[in-house]
Amino acid sequence: xxxxxxxxxxxxxxxxxxxxxxxxxxxxxxxxxxxxxxxxxxxxxxxxxxxxxxxxxxxxxxxxxxxxxxxxxxxxxxxxxxxxxxxxxxxxxxxxxxxxxxxxxxxxxxxxxxxx
Amino acid sequence: xxxxxxxxxxxxxxxxxxxxxxxxxxxxxxxxxxxxxxxxxxxxxxxxxxxxxxxxxxxxxxxxxxxxxxxxxxxxxxxxxxxxxxxxxxxxxxxxxxxxxxxxxxxxxxxxxxxx
DNA sequence: TTATATACCTAAGAATTGGAGGTATTCTCG
DNA sequence: CGAGAATACCTCCAATTCTTAGGTATATAA
Numbered sequence: 001x002x003x004x005x006x007x008x009x010x011x012x013x014x015x016x017x018x019x020x021x022x023x024x025x026x027x028x029x030x031x032x033x034x035x036x037x038x039x040x041x042x043x044x045x046x047x048x049x050x051x052x053x054x055x056x057x058x059x060x061x062x063x064x065x066x067x068x069x070x071x072x073x074x075x076x077x078x079x080x081x082x083x084x085x086x087x088x089x090x091x092x093x094x095x096x097x098x099x100x101x102x103x104x105x106x107x108x109x110x111x112x113x114x115x116x
Numbered sequence: 117x118x119x120x121x122x123x124x125x126x127x128x129x130x131x132x133x134x135x136x137x138x139x140x141x142x143x144x145x146x147x148x149x150x151x152x153x154x155x156x157x158x159x160x161x162x163x164x165x166x167x168x169x170x171x172x173x174x175x176x177x178x179x180x181x182x183x184x185x186x187x188x189x190x191x192x193x194x195x196x197x198x199x200x201x202x203x204x205x206x207x208x209x210x211x212x213x214x215x216x217x218x219x220x221x222x223x224x225x226x227x228x229x230x231x232x
Numbered sequence: 233t234t235a236t237a238t239a240c241c242t243a244a245g246a247a248t249t250g251g252a253g254g255t256a257t258t259c260t261c262g
Numbered sequence: 263c264g265a266g267a268a269t270a271c272c273t274c275c276a277a278t279t280c281t282t283a284g285g286t287a288t289a290t291a292a
Binding site for chain 3: 282283
């Protein structure tokens with residue numbers, strides 16, 4: 001009954017999204033899923049059932065907007081960061097970093113530096 | 117409406133608990149809360165409303181057990197790791213580490229090492 | 233023509249956490 | 263002595279977030 005492998009830490013998904021969108025101008029949903037798989041060599045997967053609600057939430061918060069485009073008969077919906085919301089994205093990522101630092105602090109406590 | 121600071125990433129709490137209990141023989145609930153506050157200089161807090169259910173779940177899974185003790189008129193309930201379950205604890209922590217590595221991979225991508 | 237890949241999405245349920253509340257004892261300060 | 267803080271346990275409800283499973287549709291490969 002042990003749940004296994006690549007579950008996402010709840011709460012980290014929006015950070016992942018914002019990070020990728022910060023670096024890439026604009027991506028569409030399916031692309032985000034693939035990219036994460038790529039980066040982590042298939043070990044972490046963002047499911048669409050989690051991704052789309054998260055994207056829509058960020059859109060609802062005014063951080064992302066959308067525009068669709070037809071590519072070879074298929075519709076792609078891009079989710080760029082709203083231009084004047086990049087600061088928001090950065091600060092959210094900073095928060096996540098801060099949290100991860102704290103978590104590291106607990107899980108991998110730095111022995112006090114000892115000058116010898 | 118931006119939710120702020122020190123919320124815990126869902127899923128990380130049981131790892132925090134197992135880490136502390138791995139290092140400390142046995143701790144009681146209140147102590148765990150205080151310890152986390154200490155380690156993170158007050159920036160991260162484990163709330164009791166989350167802690168106790170998590171402890172009871174780990175107990176239900178057979179990883180922790182309990183024994184109470186009276187100390188200066190107050191009851192302390194210790195939650196040591198069941199002796200032959202230390203392996204479980206270790207492997208769960210390893211899983212968390214693996215996940216955090218993946219997350220770092222996405223949030224702080226290593227530029228490909230370039231030998232010059 | 234059937235399956236796979238691409239591409240979007242929703243809905244129901246599980247799981248986890250935060251916040252608020254509740255009980256009880258001891259200690260501290262005025 | 264009384265009030266409040268600290269110590270110590272706990273539960274319940276609401277909110278959030280994810281997983282699983284499903285649904286639609288087109289293009290390409292077998």
